[in-house]
Amino acid sequence: MNYICPLCRSQLFDADRSLACASGHRFDFAKEGYINLLPVNKKKSKDPGDNKEMMLARRSFLDAGHYEFLSQRVGELAKEFAKDSTQVLDLGCGEGYYTQRLQQALSSDGNELSVYGLDISRAALRYAAKRYRDIRFSVASSYDMPFADASFDLMLRIYAPSKAAEMARVLKPGATLITVSPGKTHHYALKQMIYDEPRFHEVKDTALEGFETVHQENLTSVLCLPPGDMVLHFLEMTPYAWKFASTEKQQLAKTGLECELDFFVEVHRKNHDLDAS
Incomplete structure (x- = not known):
């Protein structure tokens, strides 16, 4: 697998705890193990992406297993549609929960995997890289990925903003893309x-240029949270967190929360004849 330089697009090579290109650009690995490939001139803010508080809330919630059924289903679909994958990317990987669960699912078949996680949040990848040492994490934009063309057999995208052309560029012909987005009734109780x-969530046309959709399903459940801090963790990781006043959040933490979960899961196949150049 080849990383490419985010400044000049040439190949990066190992250079003593760094990656460097022939043009002299050098990027150091952080002590936690991730590599920052998001140049300052490509940032839209000083520290883009989710902050430390959001990361800790999401990690606590996911570690408790509340979305385990989603990660399990993603693993099943990966094994069904891309069981021979060896180069895998989790796009918008956050703290690495789904990345590691996908790695576990595919490793159970004895595959020799190289698994990568990409996210724009440095705070997220600090936690991801410290916890999952055998996954290669990089800070970068999903709209301008630091990977060579046709690098991956399988890509997972859960909610992450992206563009089809860039995903197609880094995927091999015939590669598999699994996407997860909110379904119609997702979090309706919060609304x-x-x-x-x-209003119910609007599920828009999800067709991706350069891809064929080969599978679609809605994965639904009801989230029942008893009184306690887990309610606050859940609220913090939703896009509606800022809609609640602090007193309202505390009241929900005292009473508990029940909410619909509705994930729209799709499997796409990159066209073999697509010219991603």
């Missing part, structure tokens, strides 16, 4: 608390 006239 009922916030809005006078709540």
Whole structure:
């Protein structure tokens, strides 16, 4: 697998705890083990992506197993549609929960895997890299990935913003892309608390240029959280967190919370004849 320089797009090579290119650009590995390939001139803010507090809330929630059924289903689909994958990327990997669960699912078949995680949040990857030492994490933009063309057999994208052309560029012809997005009723109970006239989530046309959709399903459940801090962790990781006042969050933490979960899961296949150049 070849990383490419985010400044000049030439190949990066190992250079004593760093990656460097022939043009002299050098990028150091952090002490936690991740590599920062997001140049300052490509940042839209000083420290983009989710902050430390959001990361800790999400990690606590995911570690408790509340979304384990989603990661399990993703692993099953990966084994069904891309069981021979050896080069795998989790796009928008966050703290690495789904990345590591996917690695476990595919490793159970004895595959020799190289698994990569990419996220724009440095705070997230500090935790990911410290916990999952055998996964290669990089800070970078999903719209301008530091990977050579046709690098991956399988890509996972859970909620991460991206563009089809860039995903197609780094995927091999015939490679598999698994995506997860909110379904129609996802978190509807939260919307009922916030809005006078709540609406179901609009599931837009999910066709991706350069890809064929080979599977679609809705994965649904009901999240039942007893009173306690886990309610606060859950609220912190939703896009509705800022809609609740601090007193409202504390009240929900005292009473507990029940909420719909609705994940729209798709499997796409990159066209063999796509010219990603």
